[in-house]
Amino acid sequence: MNAPATAARPRPVKPFWNPLLAGILLGLVLLLTFVWTGHGLGATGASTRLAAWLGNAVVPAATQANGYLGGMVEDGANPLPSWITWQVVGVAIGALFAAFMGGRLRVQLDGARSVGSGRRIATALIGGLLSGFGARVAAGCTSGLGLSGAATLGIAAFVFLATFFASGLIVHRLVKGI
């Protein structure tokens, strides 16, 4: 059973960082972001811009007339070029690099084995939908409102985090999503 030593072997899986270390580094990245840009980190600012851009490409009249997305695409404006878009592109690069270096890059439908492929696709889609809608109601998500807002001791951030975790704890008991 002497397999050739030259066969491509996956990189060894490295353990995750200790949560205290990860938290300290995340806090320092957040601090750097505040000092550099005047605001924190986020995510749904970019997905909202992408939604406006895609809407304008597919159904331009409806998107331009829309009370929420219309302002981002009026007079032929492109909603995509923006700080938050660059930041999310950066998140993708940073995550890909970390996953590759840590031997944790693996293409998979995570949850297919635990709940089945069809159900997993449905739960991921519905979860995303709830999250996307909720983030527009709150004008922010876990990163942009919860994490960044809490660092500035904003009231809205702590309200968001409290209902976010309470809701997660309850819904997790009712629905097996993964």
Add this chain to the structure above:
Amino acid sequence: MWPINDAGAISGLVCGVLFGYVLENAGFGSPCKLTAQFSMRDWSVFKVMFTAIVVAATGLYGLELAGLLNIDGLFVPTSLVMASAIGGLLVGAGFAVGGYCPGTSVVGFFSGRIDALVFIVGLLLGTWVFAGLYGPAIESVMALWEVETGDTFMDAWGIPQWLLIAILFAALVGVFYAGSWFERRGRGPVQAQEAVAGAGGPADAS
């Protein structure tokens, strides 16, 4: 005087790369690990988020005391209590059902998870549904219970900043104690091997 208020591509890319790098290394690309917070098996989400909030809040306070940073120049979310509460409920439910929040879904997708891409498609759908329903009715609900006196606990109720940070620090110690107790009681945090294998894999008995 800080903040520098740079809105360019370079600062976006640099801050984003660091953010994504830390999140993936914390294990936050794995929906299995992320949702294990809600079964109390793995307290990494609480621990990492709380630590980051305390470090950043303390850092901002320190820079302000040193005269380097004008804290009033930083963006603070408007204290719309109803909108934040409803948004939190929905994003929390989406997290429990879908396995991600918006930011971590990007990390999940770029560590190879197709379900995270499906979640991102859901995010866009949710945004369109919101935009489709947007109007005076939604706006009036979102405007309820605004704290008129200010957006931060300092401005709204005159609570000193140092006291808030001290409370957060005490809560952080509590989270680490409680979390580690729950983790010892159960099967312990989701390890990288298990996360890479995927939920329901050989190393996951659930």
